[in-house]
Amino acid sequence: MSNAAVTAATSSRATAADKSALARLGEAFVGRLVILIPYLWLVFFFLVPFVIVFKISLSQTAIAIPPYTPVLGFGDGLAGFFAQLNELSIDNYTWLTQDALYVNAYVTSVIVAAISTVLTLLVGYPIAYGMARAPAMLRPTLLMLVILPFWTSFLIRVYAWIGILKPEGLLNQLLLATGVVSQPLIILNTYTAIFIGIVYSYLPFMVLPLYSSLEKMDYSLIEAAKDLGCPPTSAFWKITFPLSLPGVIAGCLLVFIPAVGEFVIPDLLGGSQTLMIGKTLWNEFFANRDWPVSSAVAVILLLLLIVPIMLFQRAQARAQEQDK
Amino acid sequence: MNPTWSRFNITSIVLGFAFLYLPIVLLVVFSFNESKLVTVWGGFSTKWYVSLFHNQGLMDATWVTARVAVISATVATLLGTLAALTLTRYTRFKGRTLFSGMVFAPLVMPEVITGLSLLLLFVAVGLDRGFVTVTLAHITLTMCFVAVVVQSRLITFDRSLEEAAMDLGAPPVKTFFQITLPVIMPAIVSGWMLAFTLSLDDLVIASFTSGPGATTLPMKIYSQVRLGVTPEINAACTILIAVVAVGVIIASLANKRREVQRQRDEQAAQRG
Numbered sequence: 001m002s003n004a005a006v007t008a009a010t011s012s013r014a015t016a017a018d019k020s021a022l023a024r025l026g027e028a029f030v031g032r033l034v035i036l037i038p039y040l041w042l043v044f045f046f047l048v049p050f051v052i053v054f055k056i057s058l059s060q061t062a063i064a065i066p067p068y069t070p071v072l073g074f075g076d077g078l079a080g081f082f083a084q085l086n087e088l089s090i091d092n093y094t095w096l097t098q099d100a101l102y103v104n105a106y107v108t109s110v111i112v113a114a115i116s117t118v119l120t121l122l123v124g125y126p127i128a129y130g131m132a133r134a135p136a137m138l139r140p141t142l143l144m145l146v147i148l149p150f151w152t153s154f155l156i157r158v159y160a161w162i163g164i165l166k167p168e169g170l171l172n173q174l175l176l177a178t179g180v181v182s183q184p185l186i187i188l189n190t191y192t193a194i195f196i197g198i199v200y201s202y203l204p205f206m207v208l209p210l211y212s213s214l215e216k217m218d219y220s221l222i223e224a225a226k227d228l229g230c231p232p233t234s235a236f237w238k239i240t241f242p243l244s245l246p247g248v249i250a251g252c253l254l255v256f257i258p259a260v261g262e263f264v265i266p267d268l269l270g271g272s273q274t275l276m277i278g279k280t281l282w283n284e285f286f287a288n289r290d291w292p293v294s295s296a297v298a299v300i301l302l303l304l305l306i307v308p309i310m311l312f313q314r315a316q317a318r319a320q321e322q323d324k
Numbered sequence: 325m326n327p328t329w330s331r332f333n334i335t336s337i338v339l340g341f342a343f344l345y346l347p348i349v350l351l352v353v354f355s356f357n358e359s360k361l362v363t364v365w366g367g368f369s370t371k372w373y374v375s376l377f378h379n380q381g382l383m384d385a386t387w388v389t390a391r392v393a394v395i396s397a398t399v400a401t402l403l404g405t406l407a408a409l410t411l412t413r414y415t416r417f418k419g420r421t422l423f424s425g426m427v428f429a430p431l432v433m434p435e436v437i438t439g440l441s442l443l444l445l446f447v448a449v450g451l452d453r454g455f456v457t458v459t460l461a462h463i464t465l466t467m468c469f470v471a472v473v474v475q476s477r478l479i480t481f482d483r484s485l486e487e488a489a490m491d492l493g494a495p496p497v498k499t500f501f502q503i504t505l506p507v508i509m510p511a512i513v514s515g516w517m518l519a520f521t522l523s524l525d526d527l528v529i530a531s532f533t534s535g536p537g538a539t540t541l542p543m544k545i546y547s548q549v550r551l552g553v554t555p556e557i558n559a560a561c562t563i564l565i566a567v568v569a570v571g572v573i574i575a576s577l578a579n580k581r582r583e584v585q586r587q588r589d590e591q592a593a594q595r596g
Contacts, residue, residue, distance in 0.1 A: 027495070144576060151521050
């Protein structure tokens, strides 16, 4: 039923006509508020902070509280504003692009995140596929079991791997006892440990979108392919995989984007030998207390991720349209 | 045609779940270890739990974390539900693309960026870092998760129910509270729980936005983990896991009961 019809129905009741006009005004006001409250909150706490980060990335480090030279305030009037405009500098950015450490950290982070994303997809796909093919009665339980680790602390789950991967840890004890290796494997504080950590922590993010697109799939398509003599492997690549592509894309973006800027995993499992940009930003901020440089690091990281983030948002919007 | 559940499918599920759960199980098991070495079994003991309760720093941090989590989850649920309503009900208004961008982007934004930018905001407006700033930061992060959870329920919501209520003369606000809200309530509850656990969990954003006197439990755990793995931390983690697991199980049982009740009502309605 359309809105116009509802309005017509209400206004037909002559006695309530005045009240309904007032009510409509109130309704419009409430509708405005519903939009405005979360909108303003996000503008102030999500959008404005990025502007500030950008602003401070153009300033200089100073021994002061807060530790940077003030930039672009209107405190000194318009003349002061223009005077400060001259003091803005892109020194932090030139420094970042010239210092091999930062360039390395960016490149390594993207590569590590990309490899981890592919590994997570390889591990997650068979799980999601198995879940989608499970008897319908079992599926809610399986789904619950995938979501449950997500509810338990991220930090704790990463921490749990330290005890497993240590040279004298549980994995090495097992491998030595069964005679698979004669020397303990060095896994902790290497990139391998980071891969394991990311795959483990982000696995539910991959499995859930994969499962939801695989579950919707019409299995009679596979039956038809089989009847027409198509071998199972090529049926998978020609039918199942293309149909699960929206899930693959959503899952990969959900893993890749946060993994590039990941801090906890490289810090706890990667040790000092590994280089990733989230850790660099953290150290720049907490150890060196260099706010302008860490802001510049954040701006470049954001620029790197802006395209994947927009892709993610479009994928979300499209999924929402389909659900309607 | 019913899809077949092959041996391959079953194996991949079993291996997958073993991978997901084994580390957590090992962590819990070793929290009951007599030996101080976390990886060598020295007999059953609960002494680490006892020493945990005598660790004042850890207890203080737990108290701070619990308060931050309850307040931020509650505010975030309110804001997130409004955001979800905006996304599903108001398809046309100025700046809608920006709005949906601001709701979805924090879900994937690296935490170091969110943490740093919020800290710089708090410094710029002259807000002292501490309890309030951590809470504000957590509200901002978790309201987006709440919005997504509630939104997915609103999309599948049968709007003819609302229209029926309004045809019968119920004003929109009343319709919302009597029809819409009860239907989306399960999603709002799970949104609150998600917001609560995310806040309970967060290390990076809290580290940036917190100040002296407002050390949260993850910050405390992190600083001790850096010094080495100890059974006491295992015990603290086990308690956290138990709290969350009990909460999730209770919520899902309640959800299931409500679902069964609803189906029964529907069947009764069809018969009647």
